[in-house]
Amino acid sequence: MIVEVGHFALVLALAMAIVQSLVPLWGAARDDEAMARVGAPTAVAQCLLVTISFLALTWAYMTSDFSVENVVANSHSAKPLVYKISGVWGNHEGSMLLWVLILALFGAAAALFGRDMPLKLRANVLAVQGMVSVAFLLFILATSNPFARLVPAPAEGRDLNPLLQDPGLAIHPPLLYVGYVGFSIAFSFAAGALISGRIDAAWARWTRPWVMIAWIFLTLGIAMGSYWAYYELGWGGFWFWDPVENASLMPWLSGTALVHSIIVMEKRDALKVWTLFLAIVTFSLSLLGTFLVRSGVLTSVHSFATDPQRGVFILAILVIFIGGALALYAWRAPMLKQGGIFAPISREGALVLNNLLLSACTATVFVGTLYPLALEATTGEKISVGAPFFNLTFGPLFLPLLLIVPFGQALAWKRGDLAAVTQRLIFAGVAALILVGLLWAVTSGESVLAILGAGLALFVIVGSIGEVIGRVWRKGVSLPLALRRAVGLPLSAWGTAFAHAGLGVSLLGLAATGWGVEKIVTVKIGEIVPIAGYEVRVRALEPRAEANYSETVAAMDVLRDGVKIADITPSKRLYTTRQMPTTEAGIATIGFGQVYVALADDAGPDRVGMRLYWKPLVLLIWIGSLVMAFGGALSLADRRMRVGVARRAPARLAPAE
Amino acid sequence: MTRKGRRLALIGSSLAVVAVALGLVLFAMRSNVTYFFSPAEIVEKNVAPGTRLRVGGLVKEGSVKKESGQKVVFAVTDTTRDIAVTYVGLLPDLFREGQGVVVEGVLDSHERFSATTVLAKHDETYMPREVADSLKKQGHWQGEAKAGAEAGSAPKK
Numbered sequence: 047m048i049v050e051v052g053h054f055a056l057v058l059a060l061a062m063a064i065v066q067s068l069v070p071l072w073g074a075a076r077d078d079e080a081m082a083r084v085g086a087p088t089a090v091a092q093c094l095l096v097t098i099s100f101l102a103l104t105w106a107y108m109t110s111d112f113s114v115e116n117v118v119a120n121s122h123s124a125k126p127l128v129y130k131i132s133g134v135w136g137n138h139e140g141s142m143l144l145w146v147l148i149l150a151l152f153g154a155a156a157a158l159f160g161r162d163m164p165l166k167l168r169a170n171v172l173a174v175q176g177m178v179s180v181a182f183l184l185f186i187l188a189t190s191n192p193f194a195r196l197v198p199a200p201a202e203g204r205d206l207n208p209l210l211q212d213p214g215l216a217i218h219p220p221l222l223y224v225g226y227v228g229f230s231i232a233f234s235f236a237a238g239a240l241i242s243g244r245i246d247a248a249w250a251r252w253t254r255p256w257v258m259i260a261w262i263f264l265t266l267g268i269a270m271g272s273y274w275a276y277y278e279l280g281w282g283g284f285w286f287w288d289p290v291e292n293a294s295l296m297p298w299l300s301g302t303a304l305v306h307s308i309i310v311m312e313k314r315d316a317l318k319v320w321t322l323f324l325a326i327v328t329f330s331l332s333l334l335g336t337f338l339v340r341s342g343v344l345t346s347v348h349s350f351a352t353d354p355q356r357g358v359f360i361l362a363i364l365v366i367f368i369g370g371a372l373a374l375y376a377w378r379a380p381m382l383k384q385g386g387i388f389a390p391i392s393r394e395g396a397l398v399l400n401n402l403l404l405s406a407c408t409a410t411v412f413v414g415t416l417y418p419l420a421l422e423a424t425t426g427e428k429i430s431v432g433a434p435f436f437n438l439t440f441g442p443l444f445l446p447l448l449l450i451v452p453f454g455q456a457l458a459w460k461r462g463d464l465a466a467v468t469q470r471l472i473f474a475g476v477a478a479l480i481l482v483g484l485l486w487a488v489t490s491g492e493s494v495l496a497i498l499g500a501g502l503a504l505f506v507i508v509g510s511i512g513e514v515i516g517r518v519w520r521k522g523v524s525l526p527l528a529l530r531r532a533v534g535l536p537l538s539a540w541g542t543a544f545a546h547a548g549l550g551v552s553l554l555g556l557a558a559t560g561w562g563v564e565k566i567v568t569v570k571i572g573e574i575v576p577i578a579g580y581e582v583r584v585r586a587l588e589p590r591a592e593a594n595y596s597e598t599v600a601a602m603d604v605l606r607d608g609v610k611i612a613d614i615t616p617s618k619r620l621y622t623t624r625q626m627p628t629t630e631a632g633i634a635t636i637g638f639g640q641v642y643v644a645l646a647d648d649a650g651p652d653r654v655g656m657r658l659y660w661k662p663l664v665l666l667i668w669i670g671s672l673v674m675a676f677g678g679a680l681s682l683a684d685r686r687m688r689v690g691v692a693r694r695a696p697a698r699l700a701p702a703e
Numbered sequence: 704m705t706r707k708g709r710r711l712a713l714i715g716s717s718l719a720v721v722a723v724a725l726g727l728v729l730f731a732m733r734s735n736v737t738y739f740f741s742p743a744e745i746v747e748k749n750v751a752p753g754t755r756l757r758v759g760g761l762v763k764e765g766s767v768k769k770e771s772g773q774k775v776v777f778a779v780t781d782t783t784r785d786i787a788v789t790y791v792g793l794l795p796d797l798f799r800e801g802q803g804v805v806v807e808g809v810l811d812s813h814e815r816f817s818a819t820t821v822l823a824k825h826d827e828t829y830m831p832r833e834v835a836d837s838l839k840k841q842g843h844w845q846g847e848a849k850a851g852a853e854a855g856s857a858p859k860k
Contacts, residue, residue, distance in 0.1 A: 280796075390712040402717055407723035412730050418736075428739035430757055430807075435735040439727040443720075566773040566792055627796045646773070646793045655773060657793045 051104025066176030070169035093154035139192035168601030171238035214274030225264025233329035269671030280629030293335030316385030396454030452509025496560025506550030541681025552670025580658035
């Protein structure tokens with residue numbers, strides 16, 4: 047019964063979304079205020095209905111209702127409750143339902159927080175948001191119904207893919223989806239502005255918080271996914287330039303560009319047409335990511351099932367929305383009032399350079415990800431584009447971007463003084479050079495790239511933090527005064543500093559991979575294996591049985607100078623229902639580095655093969671992402687950024703035409 | 704700076720970034736993409752030894768030998784031809800005889816291959832698509848479960 051309620055609620059949500067996408071648009075065009083106001087209540091109602099539907103599916107999973115096909119295929123009664131719940135989105139149908147739920151939540155939030163927007167813009171924005179909902183609700187109902195029943199109901203389910211039975215599944219997809227789908231608001235705002243035919247700094251103030259929220263969550267989602275792959279897959283790697291990863295990196299890159307260009311628009315009323323374009327492109331890339339992952343074009347852990355019908359459907363959604371938005375853009379953008387052109391040496395000039403480089407980075411990832419697909423579709427030739435390609439194209443474009451980060455942050459608006467800024471950054475530059483020199487001496491010049499990367503990372507960290515410190519303290523200023531000034535500094539300044547420093551911290555972690563050590567060995571019980579100043583010893587090999595899997599655990603010690611400093615228990619598991627083996631890595635965290643052990647297949651009674659890694663500073667990669675997201679959150683908390691504050695903006699919203 | 708100068712600076716830097724990006728992509732495309740072949744295609748297309756590529760097929764039944772250290776030797780077959788693969792390292796969890804596999808590495812000769820990466824399927828409902836395709840092409844596609852059993856037997860024409 048509850049399952050049918052969920053299905054019915056989804057159908058009602060579709061009806062609601064159809065009303066939401068047509069009536070307000072018509073009302074705005076005909077100057078009919080009552081019709082234009084329909085957007086908000088329908089968005090909220092649609093959100094409630096999708097929530098009911100999502101809860102119904104969750105209920106089916108929690109109670110292990112094996113009369114539902116989706117539950118049978120992806121759950122098992124012996125599974126812990128948390129994995130039963132996260133299993134709701136551990137499959138194609140459920141994950142699409144989560145996608146739509148987040149879309150509806152954003153739509154409702156935009157309706158509730160956007161009360162002070164001009165009525166026409168609000169009506170158009172909600173209508174576009176409704177259209178996206180219609181497309182995806184139709185997709186679910188027509189091709190991926192999660193509520194389909196199975197008769198007769200089997201007694202037991204087929205279990206969830208063991209790789210997904212991990213806390214990572216509870217966190218990674220929701221974070222990533224909030225990021226992906228959050229950009230839909232930016233898209234709807236851009237399309238709404240194009241339909242209304244007016245665009246100004248106030249638009250940027252309304253849109254910016256949403257862009258920031260999406261960016262924060264996408265950053266966290268990507269970082270979480272990468273850490274999950276790192277500890278769960280047992281390969282010791284955290285980024286493989288896999289098309290699915292690239293699919294999430296592309297909207298992040300263009301979203302980062304958007305976060306920056308929208309500031310220029312807000313502060314200087316410039317880059318308006320470009321910002322609209324970025325907003326459209328960013329959500330288009332999110333849609334593209336959804337298509338790549340969900341259509342079965344690519345095979346990976348992320349593609350749960352391949353059904354050509356679904357692929358064609360998502361491709362159609364993709365073509366309609368991206369094509370439609372770009373056509374609208376080509377038609378309306380020339381009618382919008384352009385912003386001014388500004389001096390190259392200025393904050394806005396640096397932000398333009400940031401946008402240029404980020405767009406170029408996005409484009410290279412785009413080419414590397416889609417070229418193999420296009421080539422195979424046209425010539426049948428199969429190629430794979432992997433890490434060497436991306437290192438060679440993405441690297442040379444992204445590294446100069448890092449170099450200009452501290453400069454851009456320190457330059458003034460309108461007209462910057464490059465010489466003065468360089469002078470202020472001398473301290474950071476010297477610190478970086480000293481680090482490079484030290485590392486060179488210690489490692490006797492091995493892995494030059496790692497050394498230079500570490501130097502650049504330090505320059506970014508010191509440069510970004512130093513910039514805020516320079517604003518509150520210089521020689522002769524007393525500490526209490528400096529602290530008072532620090533408190534008085536706008537939060538967004540701190541946000542910028544943290545986000546940029548986080549980038550540097552991540553880069554430091556990435557650079558340190560150059561000093562990693564890897565060993566493949568077969569060891570006997572009691573034997574000591576040295577690795578990068580530490581030793582690893584196998585204490586015992588123990589078979590163990592759990593409710594839904596059996597495993598061989600290697601109980602191991604990590605030693606430094608003969609003294610035990612950590613216990614690790616890497617294991618080899620066999621999940622009984624699917625007869626699927628998995629590797630659970632044993633990880634000992636020492637400072638920011640990790641000793642990482644993955645077992646091989648061939649465990650004997652007294653010996654076991656394993657892959658050992660020493661990964662110096664590896665945690666910094668993810669800590670840096672957390673710092674970046676924290677910076678974003680600080681910026682979001684800034685008084686001037688709060689949703690709805692734009693109402694105090696001057697109300698000179700002259701039509702652009 | 705005049706308005707014209709500013710506009711020139713903007714257009715100039717855009718063009719420069721685009722040119723650099725385009726140059727990098729074209730350069731990287733020439734030497735940093737890996738082609739995918741089946742063992743038969745390597746002979747058919749007469750791929751030169753020393754080329755970096757990906758080879759896909761099934762792990763031949765009874766061919767997996769573990770040698771000293773973590774060295775493994777096995778044969779990858781598309782049922783018309785085999786190629787002997789040497790690999791040092793841990794094999795993926797789902798590497799099994801008779802199952803689909805993709806190896807990436809350097810071609811030593813038309814019969815020998817040194818792999819640096821071995822990719823197996825992620826779970827039992829997933830097989831590297833390249834393997835599935837090459838099996839389908841040769842009429843050996845009988846669904847997941849049977850594909851393995853087929854590989855050991857002589858090819859039916």
